[in-house]
Amino acid sequence: MLTTGVPAREQLVRRATDLRPLLSGHAAWAEENRRVHDESIEALADAGVFRMRVPARYGGYESDTRTLVEVAAELGRADGSTAWTASVYWIPGWMAGLFPDAVQDEVFTSPDVRVCGTLSPGGMAAPADGGVVVNGQWKFISGALHAHWQIIVAIQPTAEGVPMPVMALVPMADLTIVADWSTAGLKGTGSVTTVAQNLFVPAERVLPLPVIVQGQGGVSQAGADSPLHRPPLLPVASASSVGAVLGLAKAAADEFFRRLPDRKITYTDYASQSQAPLTHLQVAEATLKTDQAEFHALRLADLVDAKAAENSPWTLRERVQARADLGAFCGLAKEAVDIFQTASGGSSIYSDVPIQRISRDVQAVNLHALMHPNTNNELYGRVLCGLEPNSLYI
Numbered sequence: 082m083l084t085t086g087v088p089a090r091e092q093l094v095r096r097a098t099d100l101r102p103l104l105s106g107h108a109a110w111a112e113e114n115r116r117v118h119d120e121s122i123e124a125l126a127d128a129g130v131f132r133m134r135v136p137a138r139y140g141g142y143e144s145d146t147r148t149l150v151e152v153a154a155e156l157g158r159a160d161g162s163t164a165w166t167a168s169v170y171w172i173p174g175w176m177a178g179l180f181p182d183a184v185q186d187e188v189f190t191s192p193d194v195r196v197c198g199t200l201s202p203g204g205m206a207a208p209a210d211g212g213v214v215v216n217g218q219w220k221f222i223s224g225a226l227h228a229h230w231q232i233i234v235a236i237q238p239t240a241e242g243v244p245m246p247v248m249a250l251v252p253m254a255d256l257t258i259v260a261d262w263s264t265a266g267l268k269g270t271g272s273v274t275t276v277a278q279n280l281f282v283p284a285e286r287v288l289p290l291p292v293i294v295q296g297q298g299g300v301s302q303a304g305a306d307s308p309l310h311r312p313p314l315l316p317v318a319s320a321s322s323v324g325a326v327l328g329l330a331k332a333a334a335d336e337f338f339r340r341l342p343d344r345k346i347t348y349t350d351y352a353s354q355s356q357a358p359l360t361h362l363q364v365a366e367a368t369l370k371t372d373q374a375e376f377h378a379l380r381l382a383d384l385v386d387a388k389a390a391e392n393s394p395w396t397l398r399e400r401v402q403a404r405a406d407l408g409a410f411c412g413l414a415k416e417a418v419d420i421f422q423t424a425s426g427g428s429s430i431y432s433d434v435p436i437q438r439i440s441r442d443v444q445a446v447n448l449h450a451l452m453h454p455n456t457n458n459e460l461y462g463r464v465l466c467g468l469e470p471n472s473l474y475i
Contacts (some may be wrong), residue, residue, distance in 0.1 A: 088129060099128075136189065158331050188229075198248075215280045265445050308389040318406060360424060405457050
């Protein structure tokens with residue numbers, strides 16, 4: 082049982098570390114069944130993981146992003162899919178705190194409430210008396226199978242006829258789930274498609290997405306002075322995402338060194354792989370890349386936390402640097418995992434050897450539209466060259 086009060090970062094990290102045997106024990110099941118195991122969800126709730134971005138007035142911890150990174154890294158060392166799902170809940174859960182207080186009273190009936198969601202428009206919102214009627218579908222909804230609410234994004238015509246993306250908060254019971262998550266990586270996240278058909282959403286549960294992305298804040302009065310919701314959405318989302326991937330990079334090292342004492346290099350006279358200079362070069366390079374990745378992850382988290390504490394405005398350079406740090410981090414983490422995977426030999430392709438799953442998971446992350454290194458580098462370089470960003474998502 083959880084004790085009262087807000088646990089310190091060290092306590093939350095220790096709780097996550099203590100969960101690793103359970104989560105890793107369910108990792109193969111999660112892959113096979115394409116969803117996080119129920120026992121893993123219960124254990125995460127008991128450890129307070131779902132409370133970390135919930136407002137304090139609802140029993141949440143309002144953890145800073147540095148804490149998110151360190152907790153998710155521990156979870157990711159056990160299972161990338163479970164860590165990714167927990168990280169995803171932190172983002173739309175944080176977004177729910179931007180809605181009017183009466184809406185939050187409805188959503189945060191428990192501090193362990195789970196909110197899933199997406200930033201990509203997947204439907205149309207037609208004006209209706211007292212709200213909007215939404216039709217559409219949203220793919221890649223990680224954690225939908227264990228969520229209570231979802232943030233959806235749809236396009237709503239304005240009075241001037243200009244389409245505007247809006248985000249809406251809807252109960253999962255109002256959506257249809259399509260079990261279409263059959264993928265090569267992050268298989269255990271259960272990132273299914275959700276569908277809305279003629280779904281009425283009251284006006285108080287609808288907010289304009291551009292205003293939120295630009296960091297002009299939500300409409301909550303009770304949480305207006307909290308540092309939790311001072312930073313803009315994209316830096317928050319970026320910093321919330323990196324911990325799980327850092328855990329994957331560290332898990333690759335864990336698995337490589339666990340198998341190293343019993344491995345030789347086939348078709349050579351090395352009785353032990355650990356004696357080969359090639360191995361020395363590989364582990365050094367992979368470890369340094371992980372260190373570099375961690376630098377970008379922590380620089381990003383510390384920037385978000387420092388700006389929140391100062392309550393200072395974000396410059397355009399800082400916003401695109403946040404995206405650049407995210408992309409650089411993902412690329413370096415993948416490079417580190419690739420090296421450990423290559424050095425693990427042919428026996429590592431067996432399904433009971435975790436490094437093959439780690440490799441597929443980190444590849445899937447690097448294909449994510451928000452996290453893709455090339456996309457983020459181009460955005461960063463564009464702004465550094467004096468051009469305006471060509472994306473709303475900064």
